Amino acid sequence: MAINIRALPRKEYLCRGNAACPGCPETLGLRYVGMALGDKAVLVVPAGCSSVIQGIGPKNGFAIPTLNIVFAAAAATASGLARAFQRRGVDAQVVVWAGDGGTADIGFQALSGAAERGENIIYICVDNEAYMNTGIQRSGLTPYGAWTTTSHRGKKGHKKPMPEIMVAHRIPYVATASIGYPWDFIAKLRKAAKIKGFKYIHLHAPCPVGWRFDPSLTIKIARLAVETGMWILYEYENGKLKLNPPSDRLLDPSKRKPIEEYIKLQGRFKHLTEKDIEELKKYVEQNWANIRAMLEAQEKQQLSS
Amino acid sequence: MPRMVLTGNHAVSYAVKLARVQVIAIYPITPQTAIVEKLDEMIESGEFDADIIHVESEHSALAAAYGAAVGGARVFTATSSHGLLYMYEVLWWVAASRMPMVMVVVTRAIGPPWNIHTDHHDIMSMRDSGWLLAMAENNQEALDLTLLAYRVSEDPRVYLPVAVGLDGFILSHTAEPVDVPEQSIVDRFLPERRQPYTIEPGTDVSMGNIFSDEYFEELRMDMQKSMLEALNVIREAGREYGRLTGRSYEKLxxxxxxxxxxxxxxxxxxxxxxxxxxxxxxxxxxxxxxxxxxxxxxxxxxxxxxxxxxxxxxxxxxxxxxxxxxxxxxxxxxxxxxxxxxxxxxxxxxxxxxxxxxxxxxxxxxxxxxxxxxxxxxxxxxxxxxxxxxxxxxxxxx
The missing domain is CATH 3.40.50.920 (Rossmann fold)
Known part of the structure; x- marks a missing residue:
């Protein structure tokens, strides 16, 4: 789905003077949500950076009607909102805007339940790979080796494979996205809005404060994550997996930039040893191997039918 | 007015139907479960037109009910004991959001050891949360107080959630004759849902972002003022209920x-x-x-x-x-x-x-x-x- 920049709404859905840090990926992401979904969107925001970015009431930096809610309850609250709108005939798109902790850790039960019930919502996990709002603590989505204030020598385990877990829920639409690829993200949001049922979009969002890089590098690092194969852009629709550009060119490892290019710009990885980097590479290869296996299985299925 | 022989739980189910509740969020826990089983049955049989959300926990039950209420629907949920404790943070969120809604608490002891029989530790843990709390003596009251709860909760002078308690098993699973009011009577008693705000497209409404500490404290002071006002609203609604049904609830x-x-x-x-x-x-x-x-x-x-x-x-x-x-x-x-x-x-x-x-x-x-x-x-x-x-x-x- 091609996105025409001239056809995007001029309206700003994120006001100036909001309380985000310089270089914040969440504000970028929210602007794209507004551009993609326009005036129909209603946000549900569990505890996290985005609770604070709204700024000090009674003013609010989001030009999208927003319901804040306790950490664990975003998907459940959104379920209720969506049911009320359906019942009252209100034309709306309920969107959860939750962080990695609010998705993979404390909010996971409510998320899984809402997915199983097939609630008509778009759930966006805006993944900055740690509890940034409370001061950079490790989460289930912090990558292997990353320093946080609760993993001083680097996290021992890998990221929880959230998009794959959501694919396993057999919901109609799962996609990965990156704030470095706005067209891709906007197209995926618009596609999701047309699908009835539970939609999950996992948005990779490099955080200058928590990852220890210069705020001017947010987009560059987001793009490097994809170009090195650390983050893979794909969508899973009606049971079919499809790689999206530029990840669709990166199945062949030789086409990818070395992951060191991504790692070296981030203070959170500066203590990594050769062995740690090998471990990360192994993990990346495993992710790609899973994708390749799924694509091959799909191809075989297609041939036999 | 038909007289039925109803358990306390089923008396509540009939009240929920009579209140024309639109969205119900449910999760099973003894001894509350029969309320929502009956509601599910009423909905499946076409006798009652409401939407039911089969959530995966009590935390989500209250959160889903809250979301639906914020979205403009009249909602209901019920719980007991550990279920109520699991809801605890959401209880406070709902009350301070000033979102009208009604929950029934079928009282039960809190473990360990496991115990499904009644005491009041669960409902008494709600005292400071900003919910109005009523407690039934018998099954008739369980029905009447549930209806009264909607009227009081949705009164603009109150705009706070209401919990109605009834003793587990002693009332919940014991059948008594109960006068079930006619729908037309309840419709006269209970106006269309009113709420302080809805969050939907076309509004500039947001709920729950950060405010200054001074403003925060003023919001809490306003809750206490509404609690005091609720004394009169309950009396007024209770008197009106008495006029319509012959059973006055003017006295607290x-x-x-x-x-x-x-x-x-x-x-x-x-x-x-x-x-x-x-x-x-x-x-x-x-x-x-x-x-x-x-x-x-x-x-x-x-x-x-x-x-x-x-x-x-x-x-x-x-x-x-x-x-x-x-x-x-x-x-x-x-x-x-x-x-x-x-x-x-x-x-x-x-x-x-x-x-x-x-x-x-x-x-x-x-x-x-x-x-x-x-x-x-x-x-x-x-x-x-x-x-x-x-x-x-x-x-x-x-």
């Missing part, structure tokens, strides 16, 4: 032979029925007891309580829960309200569903009068009555 304190009594039992819930029988028995023996049953715990009906307590020789506050390390919570509320006006004893009993019959109330009544008349004790904050033994469990005698 249900007084049984208070007027000429020397001594009062004070408490909440179904065991106050036993207290009333005991009052009769004690009167036969020359001890003039009455019963002041609090139908509402929050807002705390201080004015009616003081009126009932005026000129009495002794108040015996019966708590079916305890604030460990201090006293029963009702004792603390009542003695705090009465000050030095009248002697007050606090008795804790019936924890974990231990049966307390009218005979126990007779023993407690006699024991209390003896302490007062023979020993001249004016305040006994905590005596734990268990297996017929009075265990004094407070550091000092007053």
């Amino acid at each position: 304190v249900d007084c049984y032979k208070c007027e000429d009594a020397d001594y009062l039992f004070i408490g909440i819930g179904s065991w106050m029925g036993d207290a009333k029988i005991a009052a009769e028995k004690l009167r036969e023996e020359g001890l003039k007891f009455g019963v002041a049953r609090l139908r509402w715990i929050r807002p705390f009906p201080v004015d009616e309580l003081l009126e009932a307590a005026s000129g009495k020789k002794l108040l015996v506050v019966m708590d079916r829960s305890i604030s460990m390390g201090h006293t029963g919570p009702l004792y603390a509320d009542v003695s705090g309200a009465t000050g030095s006006r009248v002697p007050v004893y606090g008795v804790v009993a019936g924890i974990g569903g231990v049966d307390v019959s009218y005979k126990d109330f007779v023993s407690i009544g006699k024991w209390a009068v003896e302490r007062l008349e023979e020993e001249g004790v004016t305040h006994l904050p905590l005596t734990w009555y268990h297996n017929g033994v009075f265990n004094y469990m407070y550091p000092v005698k007053l």
Whole structure:
């Protein structure tokens, strides 16, 4: 789905003077949500950076009607909102805007339940790979080796494979996205809005404060994550997996930039040893191997039918 | 008006249907489950037009009900014991959002060890949360209070959530004749849903982002003001309900032979029925007891309580829960309200569903009068009555 920049709404859905840090990926992401979904969107925001970015009431930096809610309850609250709108005939798109902790850790039960019930919502996990709002603590989505204030020598385990877990829920639409690829993200949001049922979009969002890089590098690092194969852009629709550009060119490892290019710009990885980097590479290869296996299985299925 | 034989749980289900609830969020827990089973059955059979969300936990049950309420729907959920505790943070969020809604709490002990029988620790844990709390004595009240709860909660002078409690098994699973009002009567009593705001496209409304501390405190002060206002709203709605059904709920304190009594039992819930029988028995023996049953715990009906307590020789506050390390919570509320006006004893009993019959109330009544008349004790904050033994469990005698 091609996105025409001239056809995007001029309206700003994120006001100036909001309380985000310089270089914040969440504000970028929210602007794209507004551009993609326009005036129909209603946000549900569990505890996290985005609770604070709204700024000090009674003013609010989001030009999208927003319901804040306790950490664990975003998907459940959104379920209720969506049911009320359906019942009252209100034309709306309920969107959860939750962080990695609010998705993979404390909010996971409510998320899984809402997915199983097939609630008509778009759930966006805006993944900055740690509890940034409370001061950079490790989460289930912090990558292997990353320093946080609760993993001083680097996290021992890998990221929880959230998009794959959501694919396993057999919901109609799962996609990965990156704030470095706005067209891709906007197209995926618009596609999701047309699908009835539970939609999950996992948005990779490099955080200058928590990852220890210069705020001017947010987009560059987001793009490097994809170009090195650390983050893979794909969508899973009606049971079919499809790689999206530029990840669709990166199945062949030789086409990818070395992951060191991504790692070296981030203070959170500066203590990594050769062995740690090998471990990360192994993990990346495993992710790609899973994708390749799924694509091959799909191809075989297609041939036999 | 049809009279049906209904368990307390089913009486609630009928009230929910009569209230024309639009969205229900449910999660099973004993002894509440029969309420939502009945509602599910009513919806599946086409008898009741509502949407039901089969959530995966109580935390989500209240959150989903809240989301639907914010989205403009009249909602319902119910729970007990651990389920209520699991909802705890959401309880506070709902109340401070000023979002009208109704929940039924079928009271049950909190483990360990596992225990499904009634006591009031679960509902009493809600006292500080900003919910209005009512407690039924019988199945008729379970139905009536649920309807009343919607009217009070959605009144613009209140705009706070309401929880209605009923004792697990004693009411929830015991069938009694219940007058079920006609739909047309309920429709006259309960107007279309009103709420302070809805969050939907086309509005600039947001809820819950950060405010200054001063503004925050003012919001809490406003909640307390609305709680006070709720006393009058409950009376007004209760009077109106009486006019329409013949059963008035104007009084927040249900007084049984208070007027000429020397001594009062004070408490909440179904065991106050036993207290009333005991009052009769004690009167036969020359001890003039009455019963002041609090139908509402929050807002705390201080004015009616003081009126009932005026000129009495002794108040015996019966708590079916305890604030460990201090006293029963009702004792603390009542003695705090009465000050030095009248002697007050606090008795804790019936924890974990231990049966307390009218005979126990007779023993407690006699024991209390003896302490007062023979020993001249004016305040006994905590005596734990268990297996017929009075265990004094407070550091000092007053």
